[in-house]
Amino acid sequence: MCTNFQRIRLARDDLQQSVCCLQTCTDMDVPARYHALLKAAEQLFGLEQQLMEDYAFPARQTHLEQHARVLRALHCVHTSVLNGATERARHVGGQLLPDWLYLHHETVDAAFALWTEYCDHGLINPHKPIEQQGLTAH
Numbered sequence: 001m002c003t004n005f006q007r008i009r010l011a012r013d014d015l016q017q018s019v020c021c022l023q024t025c026t027d028m029d030v031p032a033r034y035h036a037l038l039k040a041a042e043q044l045f046g047l048e049q050q051l052m053e054d055y056a057f058p059a060r061q062t063h064l065e066q067h068a069r070v071l072r073a074l075h076c077v078h079t080s081v082l083n084g085a086t087e088r089a090r091h092v093g094g095q096l097l098p099d100w101l102y103l104h105h106e107t108v109d110a111a112f113a114l115w116t117e118y119c120d121h122g123l124i125n126p127h128k129p130i131e132q133q134g135l136t137a138h
Contacts, residue, residue: 004051005116011044015101023094030086037093038074045071048112055116056126063108070100 018037025033045067052060073092081089118124 004047004054008044008047008051011040011047012105015040015044016098019094019098022090027086030089031081034078034081034089034093037097038071038078041071041074041097048109051116052112055112055119057112057115059108059111063112066104066108070097 015037018033018040022030022033022037045064048067049060049064052063057063074097077085077088077092115124115126119126
């Protein structure tokens, strides 16, 4: 599983790099940079989804719904970007997305990271119903 976490970190770094490129590129390059950002987000979210499935993360559906909402918004804006809305692309991809990513990482991604640690240390069996695990708070 360690390799999957490394792939997620690399994909997150790629997405951050795409954000930076979108923020600093020329207006002429905005459509290509926005497209790259969109693909980087899809890649990251796909890797996270696979890992959540591998670990049978119980909050997977809610987590994936958040990803889906963000991807839908990015796709909706993509059409206007292709029609020349460079400022809208910079606002959504260069400001709103990084703000959302930070909040998402600090909340639901953190919960998933804790789940994976518990699984990796044998504290939780991801393939056994949580009600049957006899977990206690410390």
